[in-house]
Amino acid sequence: AFSLDMIPTFAIGTAGSYQPADEGWGPRPVPLVHGHADLAAHIAHSVIQQDFDLTVVNKMDVDHGLTVPLSLMCGQPKAWPCPVIPFAVNVVQYPVPSGQRCLNLGKAIRKAIESYDQDLRVQIWGTGGMSHQLQGPRAGLINKDFDHAFIDRLIADPQGQAAVPHIDYVREAGSEGIELVMWLIARGAMADLAGGNKPREMHRFYHVPASNTAVGHLILEN
Secondary structure, eight states, rough: OOOTOOOOEEEEEEEEEEEBBBBBOBSSOOOEEOOOEEEEEEEHHHHHHHTTOOEEEOOOBBBBHHHHHHHHHSSSSSSSSOOOOOOEOOSSSSOOOHHHHHHHHHHHHHHHTOOOOSSOOOOOOOOOOOOOOOOSTTOOOOOOHHHHHHHHHHHHHOHHHHHOOHHHHHHHHHHGGGGGGGHHHHTTGGGGGGTTTTOOEEEEEEOOOSSSSEEEEEEEEO
């Protein structure tokens, strides 16, 4: 979680643990997030050597963008079942990174993980709401057709989806719909974009809760 005083385009957390952030109503009542400092440092080194300028953050709180997906996947445990490396992407203050930049970053993260000297099982999550707008004349906007088309194209044509300009996301999916570029990081890390096989679609889900933020789940496996 960063204030508007300083928002890096891409930032990786390298701490041993992370407190849930107070976003105005107190921290979410969820467990402490434990990190993996060694793997995080390795990813940071590798990705920077691949010409991405990461901000390395040794102390940070983690907001709903991380803890809500953890809750959706893991329920309400007393402790999260695995270490987590937070990776923050600026989608709150323009200019934000392009879809192509995010896709390429995913490719770089894949290379970093493959070069790590421990045999680990790693998941890469792209988080962020689907279509939604929280303020202004279009507050409450939901575009189900756009959301489903985004998922279809993310699976079948990630390179084409990466070329979609920001204005299309904002026009079709609301001002916060730009968060979807983060999904391209996870997609960029899949094997087919490194010459391997197409990923398998293991799970897909879509729902619009009372909060008026479209929620999508997609699990792809190499």
